[in-house]
Amino acid sequence: MPKIKTNRGAAKRFRVTGSGKIKRNKAYKRHILSTKGKKRKRNLRKGTTVAAVESKNIRQMIPYK
Numbered sequence: 001m002p003k004i005k006t007n008r009g010a011a012k013r014f015r016v017t018g019s020g021k022i023k024r025n026k027a028y029k030r031h032i033l034s035t036k037g038k039k040r041k042r043n044l045r046k047g048t049t050v051a052a053v054e055s056k057n058i059r060q061m062i063p064y065k
Contacts, residue, residue, distance in 0.1 A: 007061035014050065014058055016065045022050040022058050 015023045028036075029044040036044075050058055 004063045006064060010058060010061035011065065014062055014065070016062070017049075022055050023047050024050050 013024060017023055025047055026044045029041060033041060
């Protein structure tokens with residue numbers, strides 16, 4: 001059976017936790033930060049898990065992680 005190619009863009013964006021969930025970073029923290037509140041920016045720093053409906057597709061993109 002041939003190897004599956006990893007989607008390199010997905011490999012840079014997602015990590016798999018010890019329990020098998022997929023972690024991701026939050027969006028909207030790149031620019032125009034002066035209009036966003038301190039609390040909002042602080043919460044955007046924290047990572048979160050991917051929704052269950054999307055995790056199957058992401059797993060296919062990062063098969064060896």
